[in-house]
Amino acid sequence: MLATLLTIAIVVQDPVSLRAAPQDAATRQATLWQGEWLEVRGERQGYLQVYDHRRERPGYVREHQVRVYRLEEQSVPQLRAVLEFLKDTPGSEALGIGYAAALLRAAPAHEVGPELFDALGTLAERLARRASVRKSTDEALAAHLEVAGMYGVKLVSLEQEGRTRICYDGEAFRRVLALGGSPQARLRAALALTRPECVDPELGPVQRQAIDVWRGEVLEQVDTAQLPAWMANRLHVRRAEVFAALAYHRARRGEVDASVQASERAVESLARVLKSELAEEDRSAYAVAAVRVGASRWASERVPEKAGAGPVLELSQARPGETCLRLGDDTESPLAERCTYGVVWPGSIRRTSDGSAVTVAVQMLEGWTELWVFHQEGPEWRLDTLTPAATEPGLGYVELAGFSPDGSRLLVAREAQVEGKVKTSFQVLKRETLVPLASAERPQDSGTFQRWSSAEWRARTVSMR
Amino acid sequence: MNVQEKLKEVLGVGGAAVQAAVVSLVAAAVASVRWLLLTRQGRWLTVGMGVTSAVVVLGTTLVSHPPVQVIEPAQVGIRVNLLTGGSSEVREGWVLRVPHVHRLYLYSLKDQVYRTERSLRADGPAPFQAAEGLSIGIEVTLRYSLDPARIPELAQRLPADVGREIVEPSVDGVLRRHFAQHTVREIFATHRAQIQKDIAAEITPLLREDGVVLRSVTLGNVDLPQQYRAGVEALLAEELSAEKMRYTLELKSKQVKESELSAEAEKVRREKNAEAAGSEEIIAAKAKAEAMRHVLPFKEKEIEQRRLEAEASKVSRLTQASAEADARRIEAQGEADARRKLAESDAYRVEVTGKAASEQLARDAELISRNPLLIQKTLADKLSDKIQVIIAPPQAGGFIAGGLLGQPQDAQYAKRAPPGAAYSQASEPSREPSEYGEE
Numbered sequence: 034m035l036a037t038l039l040t041i042a043i044v045v046q047d048p049v050s051l052r053a054a055p056q057d058a059a060t061r062q063a064t065l066w067q068g069e070w071l072e073v074r075g076e077r078q079g080y081l082q083v084y085d086h087r088r089e090r091p092g093y094v095r096e097h098q099v100r101v102y103r104l105e106e107q108s109v110p111q112l113r114a115v116l117e118f119l120k121d122t123p124g125s126e127a128l129g130i131g132y133a134a135a136l137l138r139a140a141p142a143h144e145v146g147p148e149l150f151d152a153l154g155t156l157a158e159r160l161a162r163r164a165s166v167r168k169s170t171d172e173a174l175a176a177h178l179e180v181a182g183m184y185g186v187k188l189v190s191l192e193q194e195g196r197t198r199i200c201y202d203g204e205a206f207r208r209v210l211a212l213g214g215s216p217q218a219r220l221r222a223a224l225a226l227t228r229p230e231c232v233d234p235e236l237g238p239v240q241r242q243a244i245d246v247w248r249g250e251v252l253e254q255v256d257t258a259q260l261p262a263w264m265a266n267r268l269h270v271r272r273a274e275v276f277a278a279l280a281y282h283r284a285r286r287g288e289v290d291a292s293v294q295a296s297e298r299a300v301e302s303l304a305r306v307l308k309s310e311l312a313e314e315d316r317s318a319y320a321v322a323a324v325r326v327g328a329s330r331w332a333s334e335r336v337p338e339k340a341g342a343g344p345v346l347e348l349s350q351a352r353p354g355e356t357c358l359r360l361g362d363d364t365e366s367p368l369a370e371r372c373t374y375g376v377v378w379p380g381s382i383r384r385t386s387d388g389s390a391v392t393v394a395v396q397m398l399e400g401w402t403e404l405w406v407f408h409q410e411g412p413e414w415r416l417d418t419l420t421p422a423a424t425e426p427g428l429g430y431v432e433l434a435g436f437s438p439d440g441s442r443l444l445v446a447r448e449a450q451v452e453g454k455v456k457t458s459f460q461v462l463k464r465e466t467l468v469p470l471a472s473a474e475r476p477q478d479s480g481t482f483q484r485w486s487s488a489e490w491r492a493r494t495v496s497m498r
Numbered sequence: 499m500n501v502q503e504k505l506k507e508v509l510g511v512g513g514a515a516v517q518a519a520v521v522s523l524v525a526a527a528v529a530s531v532r533w534l535l536l537t538r539q540g541r542w543l544t545v546g547m548g549v550t551s552a553v554v555v556l557g558t559t560l561v562s563h564p565p566v567q568v569i570e571p572a573q574v575g576i577r578v579n580l581l582t583g584g585s586s587e588v589r590e591g592w593v594l595r596v597p598h599v600h601r602l603y604l605y606s607l608k609d610q611v612y613r614t615e616r617s618l619r620a621d622g623p624a625p626f627q628a629a630e631g632l633s634i635g636i637e638v639t640l641r642y643s644l645d646p647a648r649i650p651e652l653a654q655r656l657p658a659d660v661g662r663e664i665v666e667p668s669v670d671g672v673l674r675r676h677f678a679q680h681t682v683r684e685i686f687a688t689h690r691a692q693i694q695k696d697i698a699a700e701i702t703p704l705l706r707e708d709g710v711v712l713r714s715v716t717l718g719n720v721d722l723p724q725q726y727r728a729g730v731e732a733l734l735a736e737e738l739s740a741e742k743m744r745y746t747l748e749l750k751s752k753q754v755k756e757s758e759l760s761a762e763a764e765k766v767r768r769e770k771n772a773e774a775a776g777s778e779e780i781i782a783a784k785a786k787a788e789a790m791r792h793v794l795p796f797k798e799k800e801i802e803q804r805r806l807e808a809e810a811s812k813v814s815r816l817t818q819a820s821a822e823a824d825a826r827r828i829e830a831q832g833e834a835d836a837r838r839k840l841a842e843s844d845a846y847r848v849e850v851t852g853k854a855a856s857e858q859l860a861r862d863a864e865l866i867s868r869n870p871l872l873i874q875k876t877l878a879d880k881l882s883d884k885i886q887v888i889i890a891p892p893q894a895g896g897f898i899a900g901g902l903l904g905q906p907q908d909a910q911y912a913k914r915a916p917p918g919a920a921y922s923q924a925s926e927p928s929r930e931p932s933e934y935g936e937e
Contacts, residue, residue: 237778238778238779238781239774239775354778374784375785375788375789397789398786403789420796423793423799423800425790
């Protein structure tokens with residue numbers, strides 16, 4: 034039906050009454066919201082006579098509550114100008130989507146380019162964000178979502194942490210990437226398509242890996258050469274996050290080379306971020322990306338050679354997905370043994386100079402890496418685990434920063450996301466009990482840590498960013 | 499007729515001229531021969547011409563009968579000496595052949611083909627006859643070669659065209675006999691391979707006697723009589739249709755089977771994938787559970803720490819409350835003591851002041867009793883300074899301010915008042931009650 038329309042009226046206010054007669058006192062047929070189209074059929078007594086094809090109902094609306102356009106090529110400049118204005122006007126997303134739809138109808142094929150889809154995607158993305166605000170008092174929101182849905186803008190709902198998040202499916206952004214567009218538009222599209230909060234948390238590891246592979250491919254389609262530094266930072270941060278996740282996924286599936294490449298790419302992307310140009314709203318994302326990179330950076334660390342005498346930690350495959358760690362010396366019976374379903378990073382194995390302790394990093398989840406400490410207590414060896422934080426496993430890592438010269442102290446760096454914030458601590462632990470003896474938020478605040486932390490750790494860690 | 503007459507006329511006219519020309523030519527030839535034989539120059543010319551002729555004849559002989567000939571690969575040559583009657587076999591390479599002494603026969607050792615050209619069509623020059631008496635054309639192709647071992651002994655009697663002169667006569671009879679034993683349908687469709695085999699079995703020994711090795715016999719196109727062809731073709735079409743249907747059904751059945759197998763393979767693949775995905779999910783879940791197990795002790799420690807902190811806080815608060823209560827108790831005690839002391843001091847003060855007041859009253863009473871006007875003086879002193887007071891002896895009424903005090907004039911103490919009265923210029927106060935009432 035809409036295909037035959039020539040003259041339309043776009044509702045520009047919230048809410049507008051569709052009256053049964055051209056009088057203010059006439060019966061209200063329906064409530065209209067900004068962005069809706071009506072077919073114009075005439076004009077009477079200061080009212081427009083219209084037909085609402087969505088509700089299949091005729092009626093009258095006040096002239097000042099709508100804007101009338103003919104769906105022909107001459108209307109394109111007007112529609113384009115209004116759309117440009119609405120693109121960056123918060124609260125007018127449904128109206129902008131209505132204008133974008135009108136522009137798509139009126140413009141000839143050769144004039145429909147990536148700019149139009151960029152505007153449409155930006156509006157839909159902002160509407161989804163508006164709908165996901167925790168304490169929204171936006172009464173018109175539900176109606177705006179309905180209007181957007183009417184034009185084919187698909188918004189999906191995800192259950193996250195006991196609440197619903199609305200996400201845009203990104204159709205317009207995919208078209209932007211396909212058609213070209215300015216570097217900024219391509220960046221916006223890539224960032225919107227790869228938002229981590231819009232990845233369904235219920236996905237299994239296989240689907241999650243497929244999604245991450247796709248996200249990596251999307252991010253590779255943006256060239257940062259022509260972008261300002263603060264915008265390029267966003268892309269680097271997102272790349273670091275995605276490739277860190279891929280490093281873990283691929284290691285879990287035994288694809289060692291691919292895992293190494295992804296990890297190197299993640300570390301490199303994080304290093305490309307210019308901190309001096311980092312926008313304030315990106316600091317949190319930067320910290321989260323750094324934690325993810327820190328959790329899986331061991332994938333690209335080469336396996337250290339055994340130096341000196343002492344026990345050796347050997348890794349072997351047991352049941353599918355299970356790795357067994359066996360600490361042994363020259364004797365046949367192992368000193369300590371443990372099997373795990375996490376990913377054991379061989380490049381993270383470290384020993385004290387006297388051979389009284391051996392540590393290894395084990396990544397249990399995509400962003401959660403523990404430090405396992407095999408240490409000697411008298412004649413016996415025992416295994417203790419250090420977790421990034423005493424919270425539900427989510428996002429964090431703990432890594433060895435060095436040993437005291439006598440091997441009685443362990444230096445560890447911990448970073449974890451606790452209650453939405455990334456907390457970093459540099460601790461000196463007693464080897465026997467793993468109880469913190471000293472803790473600081475910066476390495477330079479602890480003299481012991483500063484003195485004993487290894488040069489290799491300082492060169493490779495992402496915690497001192 | 500006119501043409502003949504004209505020709506006779508022309509000949510009649512030209513006969514005399516021709517005779518004259520012939521006579522002159524004969525005379526010229528005789529003169530030339532005489533010159534060649536009798537004159538010196540003529541004899542030299544005659545010798546030269548003879549030598550030239552001999553050279554030309556010799557050259558022509560050498561060109562037409564070269565003394566050396568090449569035997570190509572896959573060829574064998576039999577050289578026959580015409581003087582002695584002997585023969586020798588020559589193989590690939592150069593061979594000497596003296597003209598008019600040697601004769602060289604070349605035989606190809608390659609496979610050759612003989613095809614029954616005359617019997618290709620049913621309406622051709624020599625069609626075969628089938629068992630029903632119908633003429634049919636059959637394309638029979640024989641591939642044969644000469645037996646290289648027997649060529650020397652057969653060279654004398656081997657014809658130049660072995661195919662036409664040896665193979666064709668030997669084969670033709672056999673073919674006709676065999677085809678006559680079979681029906682057209684058998685030849686056309688059902689017994690073709692068997693016929694082919696039988697023919698080959700019978701022809702092979704026949705040709706071997708002539709030094710020919712049969713390689714294969716192939717029955718090609720069968721040309722049927724037109725009417726029979728239509729019938730047979732219809733029949734065959736039916737059979738072929740049935741056959742085709744059978745094959746189609748078999749094909750369909752195989753396709754169904756293939757689809758089943760594909761579906762089965764797809765199902766297995768999906769199951770495997772699902773199983774793998776399930777396994778991965780299980781592995782991930784186990785890893786998560788393991789991580790949770792590692793975190794729990796720390797959480798417990800944290801909870802224990804908090805409990806201890808809470809207990810310490812409780813003890814500290816209790817101690818503080820107890821101290822505060824003690825302090826308040828002590829404070830209250832102190833306050834009570836202070837109040838008691840205060841009360842005691844107040845009582846003492848009251849007692850002392852009472853005593854002092856009593857003593858003062860006693861002294862005042864004594865003073866008043868000695869000087870009764872003192873009261874009035876004192877009262878007068880207390881009046882406003884605007885009032886001038888003169889103390890006079892009291893009247894019968896007694897007290898100077900009796901009116902003010904509402905006392906009766908016959909106050910007792912007035913009776914006892916000493917002589918002299920206080921005189922006041924102030925008017926006597928009205929006995930009427932004030933507007934405020936009596937107080």
